[in-house]
Amino acid sequence: MNVLATRTAPVVGExxxxxxxxxxxxxxxxxxxxxxxxxxxxxxGGSGDRHSPRHRFIADLLGGHRLATLTVDVLTAAESADKAKVLDVELLGGRLAGVLRRLPVIPEARRLPVGLFGTGSAAPAVLWTVAEPDARVEAVAVRGGRPDLAGERLTRITAPTLLMVGGVDPRVLQHNRHAAELLAGECRVTELSSPGRSSRPGHLSWRAAYSAAVWFTEHLGAAAEPSGCTATRRR
Incomplete structure (x- = not known):
């Protein structure tokens, strides 16, 4: 992947x-x-993608910002071939909520503040999950997809949320802005590409991963070190 240089950090465990x-x-x-x-x-929403170069790249970049990562295949191999299940927001969201409930039994994750990152068809599912009453999520980032498909659950989300739009399609940007207006907490909509910006291979992936890394570092770092500051709502 031809991308700009990124921070790296040694992986202690995998x-x-x-x-x-x-x-x-x-x-x-x-x-x-x-x-x-x-x-x-x-x-x-796929299966086996946790080892794909794209997800490995994201995990590496987040790791360079001292963020542990758990890359999850939310569907099994058989299910990922079923388009209806790939697009089933409630199914994916319910599975992801189950993953969050099991984090306390993982020693490396037990005491860490948690963030969620989803792309494509997993984007609305991530937002669906964050709205669950027992979801203890400190920050969220999604790229692409249709975050508005999380529906009325968006109005229950108070965790700081970063919505990243990967293209210049005005309809996609409109869907993201509509979703942002429904969110109850801090939110930012970031356009990753626009006329005149670099179109080098991998550039959008780098921008998305780097933007997410900065977002999670800011908010998970704050959660790890309690302060009396109140988050402000940003657009």
Whole structure:
């Protein structure tokens, strides 16, 4: 991937994790840098993608910002071939909520503030999950997809949320801005590309990963070190 230089940090630990949610065995890859500030759960609707170069790149960049990552295949191999399930926001969201409930039994994740990062079809599912009453999520970032498909659940989300739009399609930007207006907490809509910006291969992926890393570092770092400051709402 041809991208700009990024910060890197040595990975102290990397291991595979299997979790049973709603009768399905979900596979995940946990990567932990030295002295992590928090844990970011990377969700997507496919199967086997946790080892893809794209997700590995995101995990590496987040790790360079002292963020542990748990990259999760929210669907099994058989399910990922079913388009209806790939687009089922409630199914994906319910599975992801199950993953969050199991984090306390993972020693490396037990005391870390948690963030959620979703792309494409997993974007609305991530937002669906954050609205669950028992979801303890300190920050959220999603790229692309249709975040507005999370529906009325958007009005229950108080965690700081970053919505990233990867293209110049005005309809996609409109969907993201509409979703942002419904969110109850701090929110930012970031356009990753526009006329005149670099179109080098991998540039949008780098911008998305870097923007998410900065967002999670700011908010998970604040959660790890309690302060009396109140977050402001940003657009």
């Amino acid at each position: 291991r595979e994790i299997a979790m049973t949610c709603d009768g399905a065995v979900l596979e995940g890859c946990l990567r932990t840098p030295a002295h992590p500030l928090g844990l970011v759960v990377l969700a997507h």
